[in-house]
Structures are given as C-alpha cells and as structure tokens.
Amino acid sequence: MLLTTEEPNEIDLIEARILDLEKRVLGDVDTTENFSPVVDSLITTNALICTALTGRETTSVFMRRLGELDKLLDPDAEDVALETRAKIEEVLVMEPQLKHNLKSLREMEELQPALDSEHIKFVPSLSDRLEKLTLFYLDKKQDSDHVTGKVMKLLQEYNAIITNITKMFVQFEETVTKCEVAAQPKKQPE
Numbered sequence: 536m537l538l539t540t541e542e543p544n545e546i547d548l549i550e551a552r553i554l555d556l557e558k559r560v561l562g563d564v565d566t567t568e569n570f571s572p573v574v575d576s577l578i579t580t581n582a583l584i585c586t587a588l589t590g591r592e593t594t595s596v597f598m599r600r601l602g603e604l605d606k607l608l609d610p611d612a613e614d615v616a617l618e619t620r621a622k623i624e625e626v627l628v629m630e631p632q633l634k635h636n637l638k639s640l641r642e643m644e645e646l647q648p649a650l651d652s653e654h655i656k657f658v659p660s661l662s663d664r665l666e667k668l669t670l671f672y673l674d675k676k677q678d679s680d681h682v683t684g685k686v687m688k689l690l691q692e693y694n695a696i697i698t699n700i701t702k703m704f705v706q707f708e709e710t711v712t713k714c715e716v717a718a719q720p721k722k723q724p725e
Contacts, residue, residue: 550574 557573588595626633649655 553577 553574554572588598643650
C-alpha cells in the first residue's frame with residue numbers, strides 16, 4: 536500500500552519501528568559511506584511509485600483498492616456480502632452431499648462398538664504380520680504370473696500344432712478323395 540501524508544502519526548510510528556529494526560539487524564552502521572537507511576529507501580521508492588502512477592487512473596484506483604482486495608482474499612474474513620438467499624441456494628445445492636455425510640456419520644456411530652473392539656485395537660501390532668503376508672502374496676502372484684505366461688505360450692504352441700494337423704488332414708482328405716476318384720473304374724459307354 537502506498538504511503539501518503541494523510542496519516543503522519545502512523546508513518547512516524549512505522550519509521551521508528553523500521554529504524555529500531557535496522558539497528559537491531561545491522562548494528563551501528565552510520566559510519567560507512569555507502570550506507571543508505573532503509574527508511575530513506577522506502578520513502579524514495581514510495582515517491583517513485585507515486586510518480587509512476589500519476590496520470591494512470593486505472594492503476595491508481597487499483598492501488599487504492601488493495602486494502603479491499605486483501606479483505607476479500609482473507610480466508611478468515613466472514614462473507615458478509617453473500618445474501619441470505621444465496622446462502623440458502625448453496626445449502627440446497629449441497630443437500631445431497633450433506634445427507635450422504637449424515638448417513639455415513641450414523642453408520643460410523645452404529646459401527647463404533649465394532650471399532651472399539653479388542654480385535655481392532657490389536658491391528659497395529661499385526662501390521663508386521665500383514666506386511667509379511669503381503670510380500671508372500673506378491674511373490675506367489677509373480678510365480679503364478681510366470682506360470683500363466685508359460686501356460687499361455689504352451690497353449691499357443693498347442694493351437695498352432697492342432698491347426699497344422701488340421702490343415703494336413705484336410706490335404707490328406709483331398710489327396711485321398713482325388714486318388715479314390717481316379718481309382719474308380721470308368722463307366723463304358725454302352
């Protein structure tokens with residue numbers, strides 16, 4: 536936010552705090568020739584910004600409304616601008632989700648005795664065993680995937696062999712049929 540001369544008490548207070556902070560962080564550095572106090576740099580920067588914004592009305596309006604923007608973007612700020620009707624509409628839109636959440640909450644309350652049972656309380660102590668079982672399952676799954684792959688390969692080879700045998704039988708059938716036709720005595724014309 537740009538500093539103006541409208542609130543000199545606040546500016547003096549800010550300047551005093553910055554000087555105090557500068558002394559705490561940097562110590563006593565007034566003796567060096569290249570030292571420029573932070574307050575002077577801030578005042579110069581403010582003057583440059585004011586000069587740059589002169590004649591640019593839209594930017595000036597934006598800069599003046601930065602405080603309002605901060606209030607709107609504050610997640611803790613209550614949304615006062617939202618009318619009651621809009622709030623009702625929002626609740627009505629969320630009604631199915633709210634009903635679902637309520638149903639889930641009631642189910643959780645019904646299942647609370649089961650969740651508090653001794654069996655559930657010992658679940659953390661069984662996590663090592665579950666981890667071992669999971670690793671065992673993964674090993675067996677890899678083995679079964681390997682066996683499944685081999686079986687699939689064998690089935691493909693079997694299908695290829697059966698297909699070739701079928702083709703050969705068809706060729707044999709054609710050859711035998713041709714031979715039988717050729718071997719039949721020809722009828723003599725009478």
